Amino acid sequence: MAIQVSGITKRFNDFTALDSVDLEVRSGELLALLGPSGSGKTTLLRIMAGLESPDAGGLLLNGEEALGLKPRDRQVGFVFQHYALFRHMTVFDNVAFGLKVRPRGQRPSSAEIRRRVTELLDLVQLSPFAGRYPAQLSGGQRQRVALARALAIEPKVLLLDEPFGALDAKVRKELRRWLRKLHEDIHVTSVFVTHDQEEALELADRVVVMNQGRIEQIGSPAEVYDHPASAFVYEFLGQVNRLDCTVEGGIAHIGDGALAIATDGGVQGRAVAYVRPHDLGVTPAVGGPARISGIHVVGPDARIDIDLAGLALEAEMDRERLATLGIVAGDRCAVHIDRARVFAR
Amino acid sequence: MVAAGSDAVPAGRESAVTVRASLPLFRKPSVLPGFGLTLGFTVSYLSIIVLVPLAALIVKSSGLGWSGFWTAVTTPRVLAAFQVSFGLSFAAALTNAIFGLLVTWVLVRYDFPGKRLVDALVDLPFALPTAVAGIALSALYAPNGWLGKPLNELFGMKVAFTPLGIAIALTFIGLPFVVRTVQPILQDLPPEEEEAAASLGASRLQIFGGIILPAILPALVTGFALSFARGIGEYGSVIFIAGNMPGLTEILPLLIVIKLEQYDYAGAAAVGTAMLAVSFVMLLILNLLQQWMRSRHAR
Amino acid sequence: MPADTITSTSTNIAVPPVRSVLSEPGWVRFLLIAGALLFLALFLLLPLVAVFAEALRHGFDAYWAALTEPDAVAAIELTLIVAVISVPANLLFGVAASWCVAKFDFRGKNLLITLIDLPFSVSPVISGLIYVLLFGLNGLFGAYLRDMGIQIIFAVPGLVLATIFVTFPFVARELIPLMQEQGSDEEEAALVLGASGWQTFWRVTIPNIKWGLLYGVLLCNARAMGEFGAVSVVSGHIRGETNTMPLHVEILYNEYNFVAAFAVASLLAMLALVTLVVKTALEWRFGEELAATRH
Numbered sequence: 001m002a003i004q005v006s007g008i009t010k011r012f013n014d015f016t017a018l019d020s021v022d023l024e025v026r027s028g029e030l031l032a033l034l035g036p037s038g039s040g041k042t043t044l045l046r047i048m049a050g051l052e053s054p055d056a057g058g059l060l061l062n063g064e065e066a067l068g069l070k071p072r073d074r075q076v077g078f079v080f081q082h083y084a085l086f087r088h089m090t091v092f093d094n095v096a097f098g099l100k101v102r103p104r105g106q107r108p109s110s111a112e113i114r115r116r117v118t119e120l121l122d123l124v125q126l127s128p129f130a131g132r133y134p135a136q137l138s139g140g141q142r143q144r145v146a147l148a149r150a151l152a153i154e155p156k157v158l159l160l161d162e163p164f165g166a167l168d169a170k171v172r173k174e175l176r177r178w179l180r181k182l183h184e185d186i187h188v189t190s191v192f193v194t195h196d197q198e199e200a201l202e203l204a205d206r207v208v209v210m211n212q213g214r215i216e217q218i219g220s221p222a223e224v225y226d227h228p229a230s231a232f233v234y235e236f237l238g239q240v241n242r243l244d245c246t247v248e249g250g251i252a253h254i255g256d257g258a259l260a261i262a263t264d265g266g267v268q269g270r271a272v273a274y275v276r277p278h279d280l281g282v283t284p285a286v287g288g289p290a291r292i293s294g295i296h297v298v299g300p301d302a303r304i305d306i307d308l309a310g311l312a313l314e315a316e317m318d319r320e321r322l323a324t325l326g327i328v329a330g331d332r333c334a335v336h337i338d339r340a341r342v343f344a345r
Numbered sequence: 346m347v348a349a350g351s352d353a354v355p356a357g358r359e360s361a362v363t364v365r366a367s368l369p370l371f372r373k374p375s376v377l378p379g380f381g382l383t384l385g386f387t388v389s390y391l392s393i394i395v396l397v398p399l400a401a402l403i404v405k406s407s408g409l410g411w412s413g414f415w416t417a418v419t420t421p422r423v424l425a426a427f428q429v430s431f432g433l434s435f436a437a438a439l440t441n442a443i444f445g446l447l448v449t450w451v452l453v454r455y456d457f458p459g460k461r462l463v464d465a466l467v468d469l470p471f472a473l474p475t476a477v478a479g480i481a482l483s484a485l486y487a488p489n490g491w492l493g494k495p496l497n498e499l500f501g502m503k504v505a506f507t508p509l510g511i512a513i514a515l516t517f518i519g520l521p522f523v524v525r526t527v528q529p530i531l532q533d534l535p536p537e538e539e540e541a542a543a544s545l546g547a548s549r550l551q552i553f554g555g556i557i558l559p560a561i562l563p564a565l566v567t568g569f570a571l572s573f574a575r576g577i578g579e580y581g582s583v584i585f586i587a588g589n590m591p592g593l594t595e596i597l598p599l600l601i602v603i604k605l606e607q608y609d610y611a612g613a614a615a616v617g618t619a620m621l622a623v624s625f626v627m628l629l630i631l632n633l634l635q636q637w638m639r640s641r642h643a644r
Numbered sequence: 645m646p647a648d649t650i651t652s653t654s655t656n657i658a659v660p661p662v663r664s665v666l667s668e669p670g671w672v673r674f675l676l677i678a679g680a681l682l683f684l685a686l687f688l689l690l691p692l693v694a695v696f697a698e699a700l701r702h703g704f705d706a707y708w709a710a711l712t713e714p715d716a717v718a719a720i721e722l723t724l725i726v727a728v729i730s731v732p733a734n735l736l737f738g739v740a741a742s743w744c745v746a747k748f749d750f751r752g753k754n755l756l757i758t759l760i761d762l763p764f765s766v767s768p769v770i771s772g773l774i775y776v777l778l779f780g781l782n783g784l785f786g787a788y789l790r791d792m793g794i795q796i797i798f799a800v801p802g803l804v805l806a807t808i809f810v811t812f813p814f815v816a817r818e819l820i821p822l823m824q825e826q827g828s829d830e831e832e833a834a835l836v837l838g839a840s841g842w843q844t845f846w847r848v849t850i851p852n853i854k855w856g857l858l859y860g861v862l863l864c865n866a867r868a869m870g871e872f873g874a875v876s877v878v879s880g881h882i883r884g885e886t887n888t889m890p891l892h893v894e895i896l897y898n899e900y901n902f903v904a905a906f907a908v909a910s911l912l913a914m915l916a917l918v919t920l921v922v923k924t925a926l927e928w929r930f931g932e933e934l935a936a937t938r939h
Contacts, residue, residue: 051376051832071376072838084829088851098837101847153837375748377831378841383744387756390737394808395762398774401784405777444683451680455673463681465924469688471863472916472923474870475768476890477909480897481691484698484906491694492686517687549668578767581872581890585897598769602877605773610782617770624765 002027002157002189003048008057010043010213017043018054019213025157025191030183032200033193035210036236041193042081044210045159048191049078062156077150077188079160083142085134091145092130095120098153120148123182140171147179151188160192164199176203197237201225209233231343234274241275241313245342252342255311258289259335263342275340277316282306284327285334292331295322306335402621405614417615425592426600426616431623433508433596434576437515442569444516445523446561452524453531467524470517475581482514483585506588511596514582519572526568530561563638570631577624695913699906710904711911718884719892719908725800726875726888727868730807734864738815739857743849745816746823747831757820763812771809772877775802798880803888806874811864818860819853826852855930859923866919870912 003025010018018040025031033041046052048059050071059066066074086094095117099108108116121127124144134142143163150158163179164172180203183190194200200207201221209216209224209232217229228234235242243259245252252261252273261273282292282304290313294305302322306313313335317325327333406414417423451457452464470478486493486504496502504510534557542552580598587594597620604613667673700707710716741760745753763771777783779796789796796802830852834844850857872890879886881895889908896905 049836051836053374071832071836072840074836076836078833078836080829080833082829084833086830086833086848086851097834097839097847101834101837101839101843149833149837375828376835377747377828377844379845380744380748380750383740384748384750387737387741387744387760390740391756391759394805394812395759398778398809399762399766401777402770402774404784444680447676448680448684451677454667455677457677461924463684465920466684466688468920468923469692469916472866472870472919473692474872474890474909474912474916476872476893477695477870477912477916478691479872480893480905480909481694481698483897484902485691485694491690513687517691520687549672574765578765578770579873580767580769580876585894598767598873601769601773605776605877608782610777610780613773614777617767617773620767621770628765 002029002062003191004058004060004063005044005048006058006060008044008047008054008059010040010047010052010054016213018047020057021213021215023208023215023218025189026206027189028187029205030180030190030192030203032204032207033191033210034195034197034200034207034236036195038212039210040213041195041208041210042161045161045191045193048157049076049159050074051078075153075156077153077155077158079143079146079150079158079163081162081165083134083146083166085142085145085149087134090131090133091121091126091137092117094134094145095148095152097149116152117148120152123151124148138171139167140175143167143175147182151186155188158188158190160190162194163192164194164196172199179203201237209236211236228274228341231272231274234341234343239277239314239316241277241280243273243275243311243313244345245271245273247271247342252340255309258309258311259337261337261340261342267342267344270345271342272345273337273340273342275313275337277303277314279337279339280306280313280315281336281338282315282317282325282327283334283336284325284331286332288332288334290333290335292327292329292333294329295327297322306333308335402614402617405611406618409611409615413611414615414618417612418619422591422595423600423616423619426595426597427619427623429508429511429593429595430577430597430620433512434515434573434579437512437519437576438569438573440512440516441519441523441572442565445520445568445572446527446565448520449524449527449531453528467521469521470519471521475518475579476585478517478582479514479585482510482517482582486510486513486586505586506590506594508594510586510588511583511594514586515576515579518579518582519575522571522575523565523568526571527561527564530564531557534560563635566631566635566638570628570635573631574624574628577620692913695906695909698902699910701906702903706903707907707910710901710907713904715884715887716892716904716908719887719889720911722800722803722886723869723888723890726803726807727865729804730811730868731861731865733808734811735815735857735861737812738819738860741816742819742823742853743845745820746826747828760816760820761813763809768810768871768873769877771874772806775805775809775878797878798882798886800886802878803875803886806878807868807871810871810874811867814864814867815857815860818856818863822853822856823849855926859926859930862919862922862926866916869915 003023005021005023005025008018008021009016021040021044023044033044035041043052047054048061050066050069053067061069061074061076071078086097089097096113099113099116102108118127118130121130124147126141126144126148129137129141129145134145137145143166147160147163164175167175176199192203201224204221206218207221207224208218211232217224217233219227224233225237228237234240243254245254247253247263247267247269250263252263252267252271254260254273263271282290290306290308292304293307293312296303296305297319300318302317302319304315304317304322304327306315315335406417409417448467452460452467483490483505485491486496488494488497488503488505490505493503493505496504502509504513538556538560539552542556547555578598580596580602583596584599587596587599589595589599597616601613601616601620604610604616668676699710741756744750745757776797778785779789779802780786781790781797783797796805830848831844834848835841839847869888870890871888872894875888876891876894879888879891881887881891883892883895887895889912893905893909893912896902896908
């Protein structure tokens with residue numbers, strides 16, 4: 001285990017940012033802390049780095065007790081959300097900083113520092129910019145400088161706080177792929193914080209979904225998306241239809257009995273069924289119970305608004321399928337649910 | 346349903362321990378070092394240089410007792426000085442509010458040659474030692490001075506050694522307060538509102554009165570208040586041009602100096618305390634007024 | 645009409661002056677500008693010109709003689725001494741105060757900021773008076789100091805104290821907003837990268853605030869050298885001993901030695917002008933730097 005978090009609790013006056021959180025980060029993996037703002041993910045990251053101290057709990061870094069250690073002694077690389085580049089230093093000096101401030105005995109020679117910084121700048125493809133100041137760089141370039149600076153001290157773990165948060169959509173996508181590849185090359189244990197589910201699902205080996213200071217679910221991207229452990233995860237990851245229902249004898253009745261689904265048991269009485277739009281099937285049916293109230297084509301996909309006895313539903317399918325069905329707005333249709341999860345209210 | 350045995354955390358789990366929210370901390374923890382050192386130094390230095398000496402003022406004047414204090418600050422000469430200081434500071438601050446606004450407007454809205462130089466010149470009263478301003482104004486407005494002579498010969502106006510001279514010195518001293526307070530606000534005023542008003546058919550004057558003035562009024566009042574407060578305490582630039590006749594052109598700070606020269610420490614302390622108290626009350630009122638205006642103009 | 649003329653005319657119509665809807669007719673603008681400039685010329689420029697004109701009224705030799713006369717030289721020296729002590733003292737204080745106020749959250753912070761600004765709202769005369777009340781002969785510690793043989797009032801220590809008081813907030817009030825705006829991210833980054841507290845302070849914090857620091861020191865110094873009211877109260881006006889330049893100006897003026905008074909005053913006016921020039925230069929440079937941090 002590279003990082004072991006046990007029972008970490010952190011409060012800011014009345015606000016509980018982290019409520020007895022347990023987490024293990026495996027060596028070499030790329031882990032995402034995913035959650036809405038205020039879920040405690042950044043606080044957890046900052047505690048790992050030693051920038052905050054928890055009110056209770058324990059933290060092991062590579063098997064060593066780390067809570068008593070100052071940030072400078074933890075050997076972690078931290079990439080700040082807004083990069084926190086030293087604005088008065090060139091790109092080169094930014095990256096060299098961590099080596100230059102080492103105590104005399106441990107400090108590499110200036111030739112060695114130069115060699116290593118050059119190597120890192122090559123790695124992040126910024127060698128031509130070594131003499132520039134942060135203000136003269138684009139957002140994506142700054143981000144890469146921040147990464148190189150964090151890697152310069154050869155950290156045992158790399159922590160990234162919303163690494164792509166301040167970038168525009170296109171750069172964000174490019175940089176995401178680039179970071180994934182970089183991680184495959186250097187394989188340093190990495191934890192990154194994000195509120196963007198797409199980013200977490202695409203980039204991470206495992207995703208930790210957080211909400212209100214607690215961990216809702218931990219798993220591979222496929223696991224958390226396909227098998228959400230809670231209503232929160234269902235709603236937070238991807239689009240979802242949220243349908244009030246009543247469960248009797250293992251059957252959930254939705255919208256005055258217009259739809260029924262089998263549940264996996266355990267839930268009784270008033271409940272909520274979660275159905276992903278692509279798990280909602282539509283078939284044209286003259287005199288069917290539902291009506292197509294609108295069709296929106298977005299790129300290769302189509303979003304279909306359905307009115308089922310006053311209940312607004314959303315289905316999703318590709319355009320080919322839509323053409324095959326031959327439905328248009330105003331048509332009557334039948335709907336069926338391929339897959340759903342029911343949670344008690 | 347959910348995967349990965351030990352990793353899975355059941356949702357909605359009750360936390361085992363409920364801890365009462367801890368008391369608000371004296372300080373939010375931080376990894377940055379040096380809090381104790383710098384706060385300790387700051388508070389000690391502040392106490393030695395500012396707080397203890399100011400306390401001495403209160404202690405000294407309280408030595409008179411309430412009735413003694415009241416007698417000391419209500420003699421006709423002191424009351425007259427209050428009138429001179431506050432009245433003329435008010436007049437000067439008002440002048441500055443009007444002309445300061447004009448200067449700010451011109452600096453922000455218009456382009457003309459030498460604008461940057463003029464902008465820098467506005468800070469002159471901040472940078473020029475008050476005594477230098479004092480003798481310069483005094484020389485200018487003296488009966489045989491560059492301005493004093495024509496004013497006297499053409500209009501029969503006497504400026505130096507009259508209340509008017511004091512008001513001019515206080516206007517000089519207070520001008521940058523108004524300009525520097527209003528300038529950033531006027532600069533950051535979004536043009537959209539004015540454009541909207543113009544598209545609705547408002548005239549330039551209506552736009553100024555209805556859109557611009559309300560937006561900069563809180564800043565203007567702040568500038569006025571700062572200029573006013575500075576005027577009450579001002580000494581160096583005034584005493585040369587004032588003539589310093591008790592009851593007519595004697596300002597409060599000068600009265601304090603005179604009492605000190607007569608070794609009337611308690612009397613000086615009493616006048617100083619009263620002056621501070623009245624200034625603070627007035628600043629408080631103006632602050633409240635300003636807050637009220639700001640809340641009315643809040644978006 | 646040739647085609648290209650039409651094109652250029654239509655271009656002129658297409659790109660009107662930026663604020664055409666939002667500006668006043670030309671004659672109004674002219675009147676307002678003229679009014680503002682006249683006011684500034686009358687109230688600000690003329691006094692400044694008068695200082696130099698009066699100083700050179702009897703030629704450069706008289707001017708130079710007034711400046712090199714022993715009492716004037718002593719006043720210049722004393723002014724420098726007072727500034728050399730009080731400016732670094734307030735510099736140190738300003739850096740310490742802004743560090744604890746801008747980098748930490750604690751109770752009573754707003755009160756502390758208000759108290760730091762307090763000397764600005766106190767009359768200079770009162771600033772001097774309070775030290776007389778403490779250390780003067782009839783003051784709270786007067787008898788004790790006399791027994792110890794220490795003189796503060798009517799001596800250099802009093803001048804220094806009064807000057808420190810009136811220039812107290814200058815550095816701090818420049819640095820506090822600057823450091824608050826910059827936040828602590830860079831310092832945290834330095835600590836994570838292995839820097840010690842001092843390394844972080846010298847290599848990251850100081851370079852980031854150096855222009856603000858210089859700006860504050862500049863204003864602090866201008867006021868320290870030019871202060872009149874506060875030092876006037878504690879000085880005792882002993883020629884050649886406790887007279888700073890502004891006090892010397894007063895004495896000469898009251899003796900009707902106008903040329904000498906304005907000669908010394910012209911030095912102070914030049915100091916003010918240099919201060920303004922450097923300040924304006926810093927604002928241009930420093931303004932850009934601040935803007936560069938706001939991404």
